[in-house]
Amino acid sequence: MVLNEKLNPTSNPHLPFGDQRGAPFYGKDILSVKQFNRQDLAYIFEVAHEMREMVTRIGTFDLLKGKILASLFYEPSTRTSSSFTAAMERLGGSVIPINEVKYSSVSKGESLPDTVRTLECYADVIVLRHPEVGASAEAAKYARKPIINAGDGVGEHPTQALLDLFTIVEELGQVDGLTVTMLGDLKYGRTVHSLARLLSLYDVRLNYVSPEILRMPAEIIEEVDGKDIPQAEHRDLEAVLAETDVLYVTRVQKERFENLDDYDAVRGLYVIDAETMTRAKAEMIVMHPLPRVGEISMDVDDDPRAAYFRQMEYGLYIRMALLAMVLGKA
Amino acid sequence: MVLNEKLNPTSNPHLPFGDQRGAPFYGKDILSVKQFNRQDLAYIFEVAHEMREMVTRIGTFDLLKGKILASLFYEPSTRTSSSFTAAMERLGGSVIPINEVKYSSVSKGESLPDTVRTLECYADVIVLRHPEVGASAEAAKYARKPIINAGDGVGEHPTQALLDLFTIVEELGQVDGLTVTMLGDLKYGRTVHSLARLLSLYDVRLNYVSPEILRMPAEIIEEVDGKDIPQAEHRDLEAVLAETDVLYVTRVQKERFENLDDYDAVRGLYVIDAETMTRAKAEMIVMHPLPRVGEISMDVDDDPRAAYFRQMEYGLYIRMALLAMVLGKA
Amino acid sequence: MVLNEKLNPTSNPHLPFGDQRGAPFYGKDILSVKQFNRQDLAYIFEVAHEMREMVTRIGTFDLLKGKILASLFYEPSTRTSSSFTAAMERLGGSVIPINEVKYSSVSKGESLPDTVRTLECYADVIVLRHPEVGASAEAAKYARKPIINAGDGVGEHPTQALLDLFTIVEELGQVDGLTVTMLGDLKYGRTVHSLARLLSLYDVRLNYVSPEILRMPAEIIEEVDGKDIPQAEHRDLEAVLAETDVLYVTRVQKERFENLDDYDAVRGLYVIDAETMTRAKAEMIVMHPLPRVGEISMDVDDDPRAAYFRQMEYGLYIRMALLAMVLGKA
Numbered sequence: 001m002v003l004n005e006k007l008n009p010t011s012n013p014h015l016p017f018g019d020q021r022g023a024p025f026y027g028k029d030i031l032s033v034k035q036f037n038r039q040d041l042a043y044i045f046e047v048a049h050e051m052r053e054m055v056t057r058i059g060t061f062d063l064l065k066g067k068i069l070a071s072l073f074y075e076p077s078t079r080t081s082s083s084f085t086a087a088m089e090r091l092g093g094s095v096i097p098i099n100e101v102k103y104s105s106v107s108k109g110e111s112l113p114d115t116v117r118t119l120e121c122y123a124d125v126i127v128l129r130h131p132e133v134g135a136s137a138e139a140a141k142y143a144r145k146p147i148i149n150a151g152d153g154v155g156e157h158p159t160q161a162l163l164d165l166f167t168i169v170e171e172l173g174q175v176d177g178l179t180v181t182m183l184g185d186l187k188y189g190r191t192v193h194s195l196a197r198l199l200s201l202y203d204v205r206l207n208y209v210s211p212e213i214l215r216m217p218a219e220i221i222e223e224v225d226g227k228d229i230p231q232a233e234h235r236d237l238e239a240v241l242a243e244t245d246v247l248y249v250t251r252v253q254k255e256r257f258e259n260l261d262d263y264d265a266v267r268g269l270y271v272i273d274a275e276t277m278t279r280a281k282a283e284m285i286v287m288h289p290l291p292r293v294g295e296i297s298m299d300v301d302d303d304p305r306a307a308y309f310r311q312m313e314y315g316l317y318i319r320m321a322l323l324a325m326v327l328g329k330a
Numbered sequence: 331m332v333l334n335e336k337l338n339p340t341s342n343p344h345l346p347f348g349d350q351r352g353a354p355f356y357g358k359d360i361l362s363v364k365q366f367n368r369q370d371l372a373y374i375f376e377v378a379h380e381m382r383e384m385v386t387r388i389g390t391f392d393l394l395k396g397k398i399l400a401s402l403f404y405e406p407s408t409r410t411s412s413s414f415t416a417a418m419e420r421l422g423g424s425v426i427p428i429n430e431v432k433y434s435s436v437s438k439g440e441s442l443p444d445t446v447r448t449l450e451c452y453a454d455v456i457v458l459r460h461p462e463v464g465a466s467a468e469a470a471k472y473a474r475k476p477i478i479n480a481g482d483g484v485g486e487h488p489t490q491a492l493l494d495l496f497t498i499v500e501e502l503g504q505v506d507g508l509t510v511t512m513l514g515d516l517k518y519g520r521t522v523h524s525l526a527r528l529l530s531l532y533d534v535r536l537n538y539v540s541p542e543i544l545r546m547p548a549e550i551i552e553e554v555d556g557k558d559i560p561q562a563e564h565r566d567l568e569a570v571l572a573e574t575d576v577l578y579v580t581r582v583q584k585e586r587f588e589n590l591d592d593y594d595a596v597r598g599l600y601v602i603d604a605e606t607m608t609r610a611k612a613e614m615i616v617m618h619p620l621p622r623v624g625e626i627s628m629d630v631d632d633d634p635r636a637a638y639f640r641q642m643e644y645g646l647y648i649r650m651a652l653l654a655m656v657l658g659k660a
Numbered sequence: 661m662v663l664n665e666k667l668n669p670t671s672n673p674h675l676p677f678g679d680q681r682g683a684p685f686y687g688k689d690i691l692s693v694k695q696f697n698r699q700d701l702a703y704i705f706e707v708a709h710e711m712r713e714m715v716t717r718i719g720t721f722d723l724l725k726g727k728i729l730a731s732l733f734y735e736p737s738t739r740t741s742s743s744f745t746a747a748m749e750r751l752g753g754s755v756i757p758i759n760e761v762k763y764s765s766v767s768k769g770e771s772l773p774d775t776v777r778t779l780e781c782y783a784d785v786i787v788l789r790h791p792e793v794g795a796s797a798e799a800a801k802y803a804r805k806p807i808i809n810a811g812d813g814v815g816e817h818p819t820q821a822l823l824d825l826f827t828i829v830e831e832l833g834q835v836d837g838l839t840v841t842m843l844g845d846l847k848y849g850r851t852v853h854s855l856a857r858l859l860s861l862y863d864v865r866l867n868y869v870s871p872e873i874l875r876m877p878a879e880i881i882e883e884v885d886g887k888d889i890p891q892a893e894h895r896d897l898e899a900v901l902a903e904t905d906v907l908y909v910t911r912v913q914k915e916r917f918e919n920l921d922d923y924d925a926v927r928g929l930y931v932i933d934a935e936t937m938t939r940a941k942a943e944m945i946v947m948h949p950l951p952r953v954g955e956i957s958m959d960v961d962d963d964p965r966a967a968y969f970r971q972m973e974y975g976l977y978i979r980m981a982l983l984a985m986v987l988g989k990a
Binding site: 065067068070094096098109110115118119121124 | 718720721738743745746750752757951952969973975976
């Protein structure tokens, strides 16, 4: 665990009133999936599950009433920022939205450390999206308030990875024993890298199905291999579809191919439709980080195994849990 | 009435807690003025009038505390989005503002159905502004949560039409028996089309005053004629000004004219100033959907018959009423 | 005092419920530092100090619950708009953010008076940032609700000046008797002009240290001289550093220089680093309106005399105080 204890209850004048000072993750940053062990994940998912039950029962509640989130997005990501905004609002808190940093005075040559040190004068927690790898760690180094990484370039997007894993837990009951198949662009897809890392903490089998030029990077495979997780690579989904408990679909972008013929040759292999689903298990789930652009046909949407919209909703609960936890209220 | 019952109280896990399940419009979409009959309008205006009294008395109240509105604008409309935001906030609810959809990842090739199915994971109701006709109906087809159409291209803008009619009701006490004169660009003006449709449910007389090339479309005139509403077209306001109870002014845009001489020839005929008002009834109102750019001189602003700023305020009450109604709280 | 009493308690239907009608500044506009005398400033700082204590103790409280701020920014200023948003939220109020006016329908040829008269239908107070001098005064002339000037071009930015002065009061206990040194671009820097004006109400000594071409304007010097305040101009900080109680640093922008050699010749003279601080008093403060771009080295940040981040926080309290005051709740 790479956690830093940044709020010292006795000396920090910014320490919020009435918080549960012994709570795990209180005052911590959420920067990388690497900072979590299985026990951490179990705790996060337990809190997220409680959030789910509360939202289902009463919609919104005042756990974070009076708390303010600065939502600092250096690049647009409506899905992620909306999810954090909803999470804060469903907990009774408020949001300072800062969505166009590039055009604003905040960024006119100002360093990221200065920007976060300004914003923490106004807010209790900062969610940061930034195009550069390591930006969140840099911000966290200077900030006294907790930083939650909402994606830093091709680096980490830990809340996405957590919601992916939480989806599996909520939908299938447990992670151990599952066969997870990742499909599509496994080279550039940040989500599948982080998910593979998290899954390697459990007793799973991983299948990677992708075009040759979009294979899972050797670095990830080696890392997962170090945890004794069985992994297999395939060009075609059919070889593993029947054994798959979780089918994680990602987009194969035309722009990744130098030769358009190569793209046309493979694209059909990575599209899931109702016909594909006839060969899948009766109890399994199809996931996708969204947005999708044709990788999953709309005729799959009404299939109960289609979990990708529920996945968005699980993201809300994960972000509610993380916000409550770092603010000492979980 | 083209209403669809989308929330099934017994089966829908998203059904909010504690709502009045028998309430009219609960869980319904607001897509078109065509969905309302006189009884519906009377009910909406009764709720809106109550909202007016509550705002006048206490400013804000917690009727929608804990509810979240996703305000999804695919094209900018600050006036409309501000009005919905204020409506939600005056009812104690929260807003997820999504204002720059074109540049955001939400829209990167993603279909509108997918976008609304994502947002409804976070929000309780979605307000949608979209440049394409029928977008709101398409969104409503897929969404489980209520959709309120905040304008879809040259199609409908039902909340504008409702606030226009509500302005008449609040200012003049009733609609039956009134002579309503619409002035300016009656061809491209979405607001006058919807207002004419709504007015045709009442016992009114309609005057259309416009340049030849900006006449009210035959389609609207025929539709209104089918309800036995007397209609008359004029080139000049003077012929009907003295009998007018409601003068609804719209902007004549220079860009509509191929020949600039034609524009210069008519523009002066469609400007209302203090001198014009000397020939109007002592009890009548001047309306305008705003923004105005010269169609109504500022020397009219202090005239008690100038209702266009009050009209903006009535829009707040209409939107408060609609939000409360579709969320089952009216 | 150039204050206008705009809310008439007996006749205005928009008068909020339950407000303290006898409170100073209730219903007033905040347009210019020129409107304040020492008594006003003492009152504002007393309220701001209370806000500081409340935020330190409980973070957020419901003094402005139910109140709505329209935050109308015709040019981006994330720092200022975030600060006002946080101020409103920490007081339990809500915000309508209008950040991209140039591209929105609000501004499509619409006059500022019409825009504010529309927004005041929705909100209880309007914060206005505008690129043109005098825009706030123009808006205030037409608005019935209070207008707070958040910067109008090279004109005024009164809340910045107030927070600068409040920083001095909170950090050093009083203003009388202090030596304040302003450093850098004193010609174009709006903040130093307003601060000099406010300081001239007190018994202070002022030093102006700048390159020849960026000297404090004669107009300001004459105005301050009329209050019998000792002023001195210098090219070099060393002459006055040892006697300085408040060092107010501003950015020297390369673009101000016609000749780049001139810029290179002076830039080093106006950079504060840890070595500079060895020659400053043990009890003094360094201020900066931020963003900084090299004028103050990061090695100064941990020096307890570095007050520029605390200065941001004092801005929050000043804006909380002003919002509460104009809404009759202070």
